[in-house]
Amino acid sequence: xxxxxxxxxxxxxxxxxxxxxxxxxxxxxxxxxxxxxxxxxxxxxxxxxxxxxxxxxxxxxxxxxxxxxxxxxxxxxxxxxxxxxxxxxxxxxxxxxxxxxxxxxxxxxxxxxxxxxxxxxxxxxxxxxxxxxxxxxxxxxxxxxxxxxxxxxxxxxxxxxxxxxxxxxxxxxxxxxxxxxxxxxxxxxxxxxxxxxxxxxxxxxxxxxx
Numbered sequence: 001x002x003x004x005x006x007x008x009x010x011x012x013x014x015x016x017x018x019x020x021x022x023x024x025x026x027x028x029x030x031x032x033x034x035x036x037x038x039x040x041x042x043x044x045x046x047x048x049x050x051x052x053x054x055x056x057x058x059x060x061x062x063x064x065x066x067x068x069x070x071x072x073x074x075x076x077x078x079x080x081x082x083x084x085x086x087x088x089x090x091x092x093x094x095x096x097x098x099x100x101x102x103x104x105x106x107x108x109x110x111x112x113x114x115x116x117x118x119x120x121x122x123x124x125x126x127x128x129x130x131x132x133x134x135x136x137x138x139x140x141x142x143x144x145x146x147x148x149x150x151x152x153x154x155x156x157x158x159x160x161x162x163x164x165x166x167x168x169x170x171x172x173x174x175x176x177x178x179x180x181x182x183x184x185x186x187x188x189x190x191x192x193x194x195x196x197x198x199x200x201x202x203x204x205x206x207x208x209x210x
Contacts, residue, residue: 117208120208121209123159123163124156126152127157130150131149132198134183135198138188138194139191146187146188150180151184153197154181154184157176157180161173169204172200172204176200
């Protein structure tokens, strides 16, 4: 009877539900894993695209910004090196010019010293010449000529004072000037004093030479 009832309902009598509600057949992949795999691939694809885009952006930045900056930096370094070399050359030139200046200053000092020495010796020669002229005038009885020569000798003494500028020789010269003033007060009786003046001037000249 049951078999007949099952046949009537269109189902075999011996068939039973193979699975419970909500269960899937064993051995078949679930359909829910496929969407997850697709999302992962899309994420990976987007990440690759982002990497490519960032890489291209970095390359573009390098081409348009970094490379020109690097070139400018290289040019600046080259200019800095050239400027440093020029500065070094200028410093060497300045050192050479300074050395030349120092050498010229030393030579100028030497020339000035030699010139002062020549002026001093010339003033001594003039003083001796004027004293000798005064001595000759006294010997000849020429009082006016003797006084004129002594006045010239006094001027020579002043020149010598300016050239000696202190020291032992200037003290000797001051003594000679005092004697010259004494001689000038009484010319006609000053022959011995004139001889002493002439001798002292000769000694002063020898001291100047040494």
